[in-house]
Amino acid sequence: MTAYCLFDNVEINDPGKLAEYARRVRAVVEQYQGRYLAVGGQVDVVEGDRSLTYPVLIEFPDLAAAHRWYDAPEYQELKALRHSAVRANAIFFETAPSELLAS
Template identity: 75%
Template sequence: MAAYALFDNIEVSDPDKLAEYASRVRAVVESYGGAYRAVGGQVDVLEGTAMLGYPVLIEFPDLQTAHRWYDSPEYRELKALRQAGSRANAIIFETAPSDLLDA
């Protein structure tokens, strides 16, 4: 089953560090079979009180691959760069079997 890494980027404290991260991260994501599915944009809360700042959604082939990417030596330096230049929440979740998903 596909898995997703969801980042809710709350605050940028160092735009230069975040720009360097952005210029280098895509190649590492793709080397683990990942693909960006959503980056930023307007967020409208329809129910509840949750509010995303600047969401980024990355799809991976499965949960194990998503974790391998996040914990990989290739991403370690980039993760430190992102964390030094911004504040975010991050989760990885797996899709569950459902009749609602396309085959």
Template identity: 40%
Template structure:
């Protein structure tokens, strides 16, 4: 069942974040990760949520998503992101066929 990583990223060090942005797609691809949205324009339709940089990544399933998130390939980049941004991340399981 498809799974989605949804992140709201508040970048605090844009220079350092550039390395993360540039290198992270190569770590996701082996796990089947595919961007559906990455930092585009957002419009709040209801509520008081003020998103920053929204990212949605589709994975084949939750196991693949978690394998990527916990992978040694991503660990170095995760540490960079955690230093240069405040991030809220959720993993969402998609609909059953």
């Protein structure tokens, strides 16, 4: 089942490092069958009181693929670079079987 990685960059501490991360990360994401669906943009809260600051959404074929990417040797240096550049929240989630997803 399709899985998603949702990152929320709550605070950017080093824009230069984040720009370097952005230049390098796509190739590693794609190597693990991921693809970016959304990067940043306006966030409008329409229910509840939670908000995202700067969301990034990446799709993977399944949860195992998402974790392979996140734990991959090729991503470790980039992950450390991202951690030094931003304060973020991250969650991985998988789609559940649902009649809403039926075509």
